[in-house]
Amino acid sequence: MKKRILTGDRPSGKLHLGHYVGSLANRVKLQDDYDQYILIADVQALTDNYENPEKVANSVRELLLDYVASGIDPEKSTIVIQSQLPAIAELTVFYLNMVSLNRVLRNPTVKAEIEQKGFGDTIPAGFAMYPVSQAADITAFEANVVPVGEDQLPMIEQTREIVRKFNNLYGETLVEPEALVGEFPRLIGLDGKAKMSKSLGNSIYLSDSPEEVNKKVMSMFTDPTRLKPTDPGHVEGNPVFIYHDAFNPNEEEVTDLKDRYVAGKVGDVEVKQKLAIAINNLLEPMRKRRSELEKNPELVNKILREGVEKARLVSGEVLEKVKKAMKIDYKF
Ligand code: ATP
Ligand code: MG
Numbered sequence: 001m002k003k004r005i006l007t008g009d010r011p012s013g014k015l016h017l018g019h020y021v022g023s024l025a026n027r028v029k030l031q032d033d034y035d036q037y038i039l040i041a042d043v044q045a046l047t048d049n050y051e052n053p054e055k056v057a058n059s060v061r062e063l064l065l066d067y068v069a070s071g072i073d074p075e076k077s078t079i080v081i082q083s084q085l086p087a088i089a090e091l092t093v094f095y096l097n098m099v100s101l102n103r104v105l106r107n108p109t110v111k112a113e114i115e116q117k118g119f120g121d122t123i124p125a126g127f128a129m130y131p132v133s134q135a136a137d138i139t140a141f142e143a144n145v146v147p148v149g150e151d152q153l154p155m156i157e158q159t160r161e162i163v164r165k166f167n168n169l170y171g172e173t174l175v176e177p178e179a180l181v182g183e184f185p186r187l188i189g190l191d192g193k194a195k196m197s198k199s200l201g202n203s204i205y206l207s208d209s210p211e212e213v214n215k216k217v218m219s220m221f222t223d224p225t226r227l228k229p230t231d232p233g234h235v236e237g238n239p240v241f242i243y244h245d246a247f248n249p250n251e252e253e254v255t256d257l258k259d260r261y262v263a264g265k266v267g268d269v270e271v272k273q274k275l276a277i278a279i280n281n282l283l284e285p286m287r288k289r290r291s292e293l294e295k296n297p298e299l300v301n302k303i304l305r306e307g308v309e310k311a312r313l314v315s316g317e318v319l320e321k322v323k324k325a326m327k328i329d330y331k332f
Contacts, residue, residue: 005030006143006177008039008082011059012049015066016203017279018196021184021246022149028071030147036077037141037311038067043082043089044134047127048117064300066206069290074303080311081304082137087315091136092129094322098162098169099132107131109154116199135159140315142175150185151195170325174318184246192221192239207290210280217243217276222268229267240271248278 007027009015015024027036040063045056064079072079082088104110105128114123134155138146139162146156156179163174186195189202196203204216222240226233235241235258244254253274260266293299323329 002033002035003144004141004175005034005036005145005147006039006138006141007036007147008041008137009063010041010045010198011056011063012045013055013059013198014062014205014207015070016196016198016205017243017247018149018184018187018189018203020070020206020282021187022182023147024067024070024072026147026180026182027077030145031073031076034145037143037314038072038077038079039082039137040064040080041082041134041137044130044137047124047130048113050124050126060304061300062207064303065290065293068293068303069206069286071286071289074307078310079303079307081308084308085140085311085315087312087319088133088136088140090319091140091315091322092133094326095132095135095162095166096129098165099158103161104128104131104158107154107158109151131155131158132162135162138177139163139174140318141311142314142318143177144175145180146177147180147182149187149195150181153179153181166322166325173321173325187246188239188242190216190220190239204279206283206286208283209287210283213279213283214276217272217279218269220272222271226268230264232264233261235261240268240275243275244271244278247282248275250278 005027007023009019009023027038030036040060042056042060045059046053049056060081067077067079068074110128110131114127119127131154135158138156138159146152146159148156156177160176163176166174167176188194189196189200190204191200191202193202194200204213208216217240220239220243223233223238225231241254241258241261244257248254257266257271257274261271320329
């Protein structure tokens, strides 16, 4: 039997290059060898977007288009909408007993996000508990591997703790997953800060037009100490070169640009133009696949319908096992 993958994204906007190098590229690569489930995590997205449900609902189809555009094949990977799986909600309720309130609030990613979103004293309980619902997502599919960006590592650790506690208490039932981090675990944003994130408006989206890509790349931050093209520049930590390393497959060109940059023999404009070309080369086939599928809304429906059907069976069986282990599989 093939090993299982569970992975996913929040429908809180369009997917960007950070998603691609952090997780999507791995999913595309692994879909032949694994039984892969990809979750459109709308319930999780609502924990911090509950006042804007249209945004979440409208992003569901966009996310599916992004998946197919990036090379995920719905024949090989099962794409699922989280809210369509009642088993996940039920598992979450059971798992809430497997973790202390303090432990959840100590999660470094949750802490950073609470800060970033400015929740102050009004942290929605659902938001604070989302790592527990993520444990339900992962275990509902008995996933062995979870391809994620670096910010998600504390979630996988939390899941592993819940699994161990559950299995210790109720007997070997749940599968303990492992994280698989992509080649660029935390791609920085166009602004050179933090991480490229849907919520921070510092992203190049997989669905951006060539013109949008050009404009965004030309506005990128570079070396702040370099005032003229003849000044020796810094390559290390420079967003433009980080992106060249991530997206420009022409290593010779990248080495040449770096050498000339350090020597003060190339301007930002040339470095950026070449980067925009490399990114557009990566995105062009994605644009084609996206526009093909956009023309066929019935196929989009079919992919979602079939994904949910298959996932309900799998997650329902896991829920049965969990209830049996907890001795609440009553027979009347
Ligand atoms: P939001 O701001 O709404 O949280 P996001 O941009 O962080 O959105 P998510 O849907 O939360 O995107 O993340 C989906 C997956 O992509 C996760 O595995 C996450 O670790 C990964 N990911 C997100 N941003 C990056 C990034 N900049 N670099 C690498 N991986 C990333
Ligand atoms: Mg996120």
